[in-house]
Amino acid sequence: MIFKSLFKKKEANPPQVPETKRRAPQATAEEISQLFISTLLEQDVQNEHNSIGNTNELDDKLVAKVIAELTNFNPDTIPKIANASLELMEALIDENVCSSKIVATVKEDPVLLGKLLHLANSAFYRCSKTEIESIDDAVIMMGNDEIRKLVISTLMVDNLKINSVYFRFFGANIWQHSHDVATMAALYASSKGMNEFQAYLNGLLHDVGKLVIFKLLIDVLETEAPGTYPSKSFFSDIMNRYSHKFTLMALKEWALNPDWIRPILTYQSKVKLESMDLNSQALYIGNYCSELTRLRQSKLIDDEELSRQLYSKGIELEIYKELINKL
Structure with a gap:
């Protein structure tokens, strides 16, 4: 068994950090997720295409397109x-x-x-x-x-x-992330005696909303500003706000068995990790570890911040290392 106890008890009197070594406040899980999303647009994309640092007018059109799809759902939006x-x-x-x-x-x-x-x-x-x-x-x-x-x-x-020249950049990154999440979630589920394949499926499906939004944004850009790409800050913000909703729309449209996808619903509900069932924990831990790994590889966080993030969720560093070594 490669896993130890997943959750550490908080120390009654945690060690105090000397004043000279205090760091900036730790990033929240939402901030980590938003920073991760920004890495899905590779730097070479920004160089190859014109990154317009979107004007307010174009930003408004992009947001309006996303909200319109949420308000007046068109089944054709979903692959x-x-x-x-x-x-x-x-x-x-x-x-x-x-x-x-x-x-x-x-x-x-x-x-x-x-x-x-x-x-x-x-x-x-x-x-x-x-x-x-x-x-x-x-x-x-x-x-x-x-x-x-x-x-x-x-x-x-x-x-x-998605059939778009843009997809080879974003698509490759989001599918790699989904594969990594699926692999780690399956490993965790297997260690707990849960359905490994269901955990793998949830890992693959949990971010399909990002693909749907991406297509909506590209449709607008190809009409309004051909040859351009969303700025990273705008892209991160809109993905973080709306991707979960589009994931739920896709799962509903496909009429998947509710028992298969319940961990995705729990994961999106922002229930605390220790209160989740094991299948939902598997998805959460797989996703969080994948996001942190990409941020570390992109040098957006260092080893100390990575350890702090893991500790804040009760995930032991040894468990994290065991998971990413399986990728």
Whole structure:
């Protein structure tokens, strides 16, 4: 078992920091999230495209577009997921699904089959020089759970991809984040005896609202200011305010099983971490650790601030390291 007790008891008299070493007030979870969102727009994007430092008039148009979609919901705003994909998701989330059913399903989709065999032949999985050409051998090599994760992540990316030159920047970052959250949430859930695959699915789905808003913003920019990109501060603010609402709209539109997505609803409700059920904790911890990791890699926080943030949530540093080492 890699996890110790998740929550530390607060010390009755926490050690006092000498006056000369006092730091600025610790950032809130919301501020951490907003800072993280700003990193989704890479610096090279700002250089490659004209970053207009949006005018007030254009800002107003962007906000109006988002609010209009919330007020007068148009189903076409939400990316569609094929019924076949939803049925496959329902089958995969069953912990008792047999390998033969997964194999049969994958064989019907040449794209999935190709990705599966490619991954099975990667250095991460293949132990011999013999190429794996059979999906049955791939299942034996990779394991049932890894196959399920590959299938569901492929379904999500293929169904929710936005056809825009901008997407290759933002899309790559948000999908990497979602994959990292899903991986860490699944690991945590597994350690607690919970449904690993459900935790993985929640990690992939929890930020789909950001993709929806992103598309709305790009639609306005391509009409009003072609060749430009949202400023980071504006982008962070509007994502932080509205992305959760669009995630809920998407989940409702797809009519997903409420039991699958309940952790997302709990995660969004701002319930304290220690009051969450284990599935919701898995999602929260996976997301928070992913955000902190990206901020640390971007040098927007240092090791000391990272440790302070983890401690404030009762997450042990050893647990954090174990999780990110699995990415």
